[in-house]
């Protein structure tokens with residue numbers, strides 16, 4: 035079949051809830067993907083950072099196949115021999131006390147929301163149904179009704195009401211606004227350390243540390259959504275490390291499985307998680323042996339191959355080289371580790387058109403908003419591959 039035939043099938047039979055670049059991929063290895071015609075591309079999205087370990091990593095693949103031959107799903111009605119070791123390894127790596135495994139990122143966010151609400155009622159003493167959670171403008175935490183209830187993106191919300199109450203918005207990177215919004219009914223502050231979908235928005239240094247102090251002062255649970263920033267993407271295991279803080283609840287997903295399988299988790303640093311009693315929350319697939327085996331291998335690869343250090347080093351080089359490009363159309367270049375964005379002046383726009391041109395140069399990147407392109411390749415990337423991305427960007431800028 036031709037690419038346009040595959041695209042036709044998607045358009046005819048699939049819901050139109052995405053507008054992908056028109057490239058039909060059929061194979062991946064490391065930072066590289068191939069389309070059905072055999073064209074090769076350097077993947078600079080890495081499935082929104084779910085493929086930090088690179089496409090089809092052989093060790094994760096082995097772990098998946100081996101486990102699939104033995105046992106895939108027991109449900110949590112029974113125990114399995116992968117769950118305990120998965121918990122232990124994850125807790126040791128992240129310095130956490132407790133883990134609650136789920137599947138998608140949005141489910142883990144929902145889990146954190148439920149947990150802090152219950153904590154508010156049973157521990158903090160918030161009156162029934164009065165719990166408030168503070169979130170930030172331009173957040174992205176997923177797509178469920180409750181999560182889009184506190185989105186400020188009209189595209190994500192319009193037509194989906196009625197919405198879940200109990201959320202309050204404050205500007206991102208404004209600690210004073212956070213403190214002013216807190217009432218005696220505030221149970222949590224939920225924030226991304228770096229806003230990925232908003233366009234790699236990095237708060238000024240000290241913001242998260244201040245948020246940590248404010249949360250402590252008012253007995254408010256700090257929840258960091260590290261689904262995108264976590265697991266090496268920013269050059270640290272967790273982005274919170276840049277500010278030397280620890281969240282009470284940390285949400286991870288995406289790269290937790292190296293892209294093989296949906297695995298997410300809420301990590302608890304304090305005893306917040308203890309409020310959940312048997313039967314109050316769960317998931318048929320959450321914590322299944324296949325997910326745990328895949329995730330254990332994905333975490334091992336992250337450390338064995340020093341991908342976090344590589345993310346830091348290659349990211350620093352990439353950002354440094356990008357900043358040498360002088361082009362009046364570029365408003366800002368920013369990033370941390372291998373989470374990098376080029377923002378064009380709003381009147382330039384056309385980020386999508388640049389992505390299409392980058393595709394012609396063998397680089398797949400994704401526009402976010404009209405004027406921002408994000409570059410987030412798998413963390414296995416090598417210096418010469420970073421140079422290839424840079425060459426493609428320069429080529430596209432020169433030719434347009």
Ligand SMILES: *Cc1c(COP(=O)(O)O)cnc(C)c1O
Pocket residue numbers: 082137138139140141143174175176177226230231259260261262263287288
């Ligand atoms: C991707 C993402 C989510 C949602 O994860 P899904 O697996 O798509 O449900 C939540 N928060 C952040 C920061 C994300 O990047």
